[in-house]
Amino acid sequence: MELLSYLSWGPHGWGDELVRGLGVTLSLALTTLPLGLLLGLLIALASVSGRPVLQRLAQLYTATLRGIPELLTLFVVYNGAAMLLNQLARHVNPDAGFVELSPFVAGVVALGLVFSAFAAEVLRGAWLALDKGQREAARALGFTPWLGFWLVEFPPLLRLALPGLGNLWLNLLKDTALVSVIALNDLMRMASVAVGVTKQPFLFYLAVSLLYWLLCVLSEAAIGRLEQHLSRGLRRPAL
Structure with missing residues (x-):
């Protein structure tokens, strides 16, 4: 019982810090998801456009980002974007101070690029x-290509892609732990801080593992319900 008191709320426990870190983790994942989906859809459309230039650019994009470790992508975005911002600021105003990129923004951009x-x-x-x-x-109904895509092709496209996108969402939830290395106070970083203070690594890392597992279980349930919703009206094969 004394060991579990470390997970309590208040000045003598770390429960409230872990919950705040969980909120940052969820905010990061939920902010990254629409960005990654939109960018991924645009890249997918470019790859099936039938235009050689767009297809090659799409292949280069996906091959590059899938071939680089997520942690390295995060470092490149966090440090490289900060350098670019400071160079632009000094170009506009030579007396401009140092511009620091938000770890949250860097995490969203890096994870969004990988997800896409x-x-x-x-x-x-x-x-x-x-x-x-x-x-x-x-086309027979007179729809324009874009209108036909959104109204006719996109719903079954989403149904077919949902299992794969669901797996990517679960990976995204777990990959948010990487942003702890750039000082974002997410769930993993708060657990590491608690371990450094209390010297109880097993307790806190086990608690964090259970929280990530719970997020994945709830996500799988939500994805299953969404699959049922998108599959309504489809005939099931007779046994």
Whole structure:
């Protein structure tokens, strides 16, 4: 019981700090998700556009970001973007002070870039698996290419891509732990601080592991419900 008191609320426990870190982790993941999905969709559309230049650029983008470790991407964004911002600031105003990039923004950008590269491949595969008759039906109804895509092709595209995107979301939740190395007070960093003060690594790392596991279980349940919603109206094969 004395050991569990470290997880209590108040000045003598670390429970409130862990909850605040959990909030930062969720905020980071939920902010990164739409950015990564939108960018991934644009890259996927470029890869299936039929235009050689766009296809090569999309292939280069996905191959580069999927081939670099996420931690290295985070360091490049955090340090490289800060250097670029300071150079631009000094170019505009030679007397400008040092500009520091927010760790949260750096985390969103880095994780969003990595997520988009993997999401683009998932969406490209789903696009290639689409029934071409849907596209022909949209054209027969007089829809413009963009309107036909959003109203006719995108819903089944999302249904086909959802399992892969769901796995990417789970990976994103766990990859948020990487931002602790750039001093963002997420769940992992708060646990590391608590371990440094209390010298109880097993307790805090086990508690954090359970919290990440709980997030993944809840996410899997939500993804399952979404899959059922997107699959409504489809005929199931007879047994």
